[in-house]
Amino acid sequence: MVDCVDRxxxxxxxxxxxxxxxxxxxxxxYQEKQLVMIGVLKGxxxxxxxxxxxxxxxxxxxxxxxxxxxxxxxxxxVVQLIKDVDMSLVGKHILxxxxxxxxxxxxSYLKDLFQARNPLSVKVCSIFDKPSRRKIPFAAExxxxxxxxxxxxxxxxxxNGYLRNLPDLCVLKRERYAQE
Ligand code: IMP
Ligand code: MG
Numbered sequence: 549m550v551d552c553v554d555r556x557x558x559x560x561x562x563x564x565x566x567x568x569x570x571x572x573x574x575x576x577x578y579q580e581k582q583l584v585m586i587g588v589l590k591g592x593x594x595x596x597x598x599x600x601x602x603x604x605x606x607x608x609x610x611x612x613x614x615x616x617x618x619x620x621x622x623x624x625x626v627v628q629l630i631k632d633v634d635m636s637l638v639g640k641h642i643l644x645x646x647x648x649x650x651x652x653x654x655x656s657y658l659k660d661l662f663q664a665r666n667p668l669s670v671k672v673c674s675i676f677d678k679p680s681r682r683k684i685p686f687a688a689e690x691x692x693x694x695x696x697x698x699x700x701x702x703x704x705x706x707x708n709g710y711l712r713n714l715p716d717l718c719v720l721k722r723e724r725y726a727q728e
Contacts, residue, residue: 550711557700558693558717563675566692567595570673571602573690574643578605581668584640586633588658589613591647594704594712595675599645610635614654627657637667647704648676648695652686676700676717 574583585603587596589611600609613631642662649655655672662670673690680697695717701707702714711718 550714552707552721553701553711553714553718554721555719556716557695557698557719558676558703560703560715562693563703563717564598566675567598568602570675570690570692571599571604574599574673575604578607578641578643582608582640583643584608584610584633584635584637584667585643585645585673586662587611588644588646588654589631590712591704591706592645595647596645599673599675608635608640612658614658627654629661637662637665640667642667642670643690644670644672646672646674646688648678648700649674649686649688649691650678650681651683653683655688656684656686675703676705 583605585596585600585607587593587609590613596609600607610633611631612629612633615628615630644655644658644662646655659670659672671690672688674688675692676695677688677691678695678697699720700717701711701720702716702718704712706712707720
């Protein structure tokens, strides 16, 4: 294990079970609908890659990139859209695919932003959720696994841009982020 990682919090097997469950649910809910799954970069890319392969209906994909954290483990609360989608969303159902919901600020901003473009619907799917950390009320339509209030890395989630490639979700050593 990498030395800045304390322990595995959620194993790759448990993550895969949640992904499979969400994929089935989404396939059932969006049958006969034009679905665009929009991955929120960078953190959402691992989950989106797994999720689309658990979905059995035709689906289009695109990506957006946001920045709200800078090089810190705490949210700045400021959300910036760095990259937008390339395709028209008219007549489409949108599913925003994210790695984690923490304060709720990012997804509540993104949901409003896409709602304002008048697609048929906008919903959110996040593989991880830390409900105890909300600064504003926010609930995703699809959530994988609830987490306690700990800073996690792996499965797309980073610390200073690193550790996204860990296959399991791990807890960062406390001394690493206690300084921030
Ligand atoms: P929110 O706006 O506070 O809900 O933040 C959501 C974003 O913060 C996520 O998309 C992640 O990129 C990042 N984030 C929140 N918690 C963690 C964590 O424990 N580890 C790594 N990134 C996190
Ligand atoms: Mg993110």
